[in-house]
Amino acid sequence: MKEINFGIIGTGMIAEFHAKAIAAVPGTRLIGVFSRNREKATAFAEKHGTVAVCSLEELLALPGLDAVCVTTPSGSHAEVAIPALQKGIHVLCEKPLDVTREKVDAIIAAARESGAKLAAVFQMRFGEGATKVKEAVQQGRFGRITMASCYIKWWRSQEYYDSGAWRGTKELDGGGVLFNQGIHGIDLLQWLVGMPEEVQANIATLAHERIEVEDTAVALLKYPNGALGVIEGSTATWPGFSTRIEICGDRGSAILEDGRIVYWNFQEEREGDKELREAAAAPKLGSGAADPKAISIEGHRLQIEDLANAIRENRAPAIPGEDARNAVNLILAIYEAAEKRALVKLG
DSSP: OOOEEEEOOOHHHHHHHHHHHHSSSTTEEEEEOOOOOOHHHHHHHHHHOEEEEEEEEEETTTTTTTTEEEOOOOGGGGHHHHHHHHTTEEEEEEEOOSHHHHHHHHHHHHHHHHOOOEEEEEEGGSSSSHHHHHHHTTTTTTTSEEEEEEEOOBOOOOOHHSSSSSTTTTTTOOHHHHHHHHHHHHHHHHHHHHOEEEEEEEEEEOOOOSOOOOEEEEEEEOOOOOOEEEEEEESTTTOOOEEEEEEEEEEEEEEETTTTEEEEEEEEEOTTHHHHOOOOOSSSSOOOOOOTTBBOHHHHHHHHHHHHHHHHHTOOSSBHHHHHHHHHHHHHHHHHHHHHHOEEEOO
């Protein structure tokens, strides 16, 4: 098995999960890190048994480098992902790919032109509960889907937003709860049932100071088949609750909480349904509802493993860049609808 060598760009909180995930996947190795903060990069490298380099160019020139994990602030993803892709280095990019459609499209174009693989971090798709619901949708078990909704009622303290100059800024965070915390649930919802065709929305900043973005949002969705749904997102709901996705149809309904099936009922009973209803194991992927550090590395481990295998097998990663564009497009449509106080159609 060919060893896949990774680098990490950015050494903030989420980079820790990438480093631990790389260490947990047989056949992958972390060979270098880069951060504009030299002291943080050196401390991070020492902790994870690798080397810190002084520039992005130096990292991308490391002998044997196969792929990089992009873990910088959201609004700076394009400026580091594109140079890597142009050099033929594969990229695993943290959510979102970036904060504008133009930057997202530029990253995707760079991957297409170079042939390098572009994978996006949306680890909730890898949960067993999510894959079971996806199968049920594909099999038509819900009948006609009539409602499909996502609820992300989390809590973040004022200290969280004050802990980094980029947090809560439109330039680097892109938005508030929807772009930073809610995007995982929003991506999972659209992956399960498809994109809505129309949105209406209201957003507000209710419980935090010194931020340019929303901490509370509500959007009304209309899907192409006529189904309706809502997205509720907040970092102002103490103490923070599980991310909840509800899918209901005229022949069945299912509910996920943090990736775990908590309700599963269909008119047509099938083998395994009873066991799914009785299963009450805690979700493996963890929850960041109250603490962003409380998630498990399992989701990132699965994504590192998938990209490594995609490189070895010369196939597309499980979540390619084109697929990751949907969540960004939907969130930007919600922001537009809220700003204009009008219905917005998604192309």
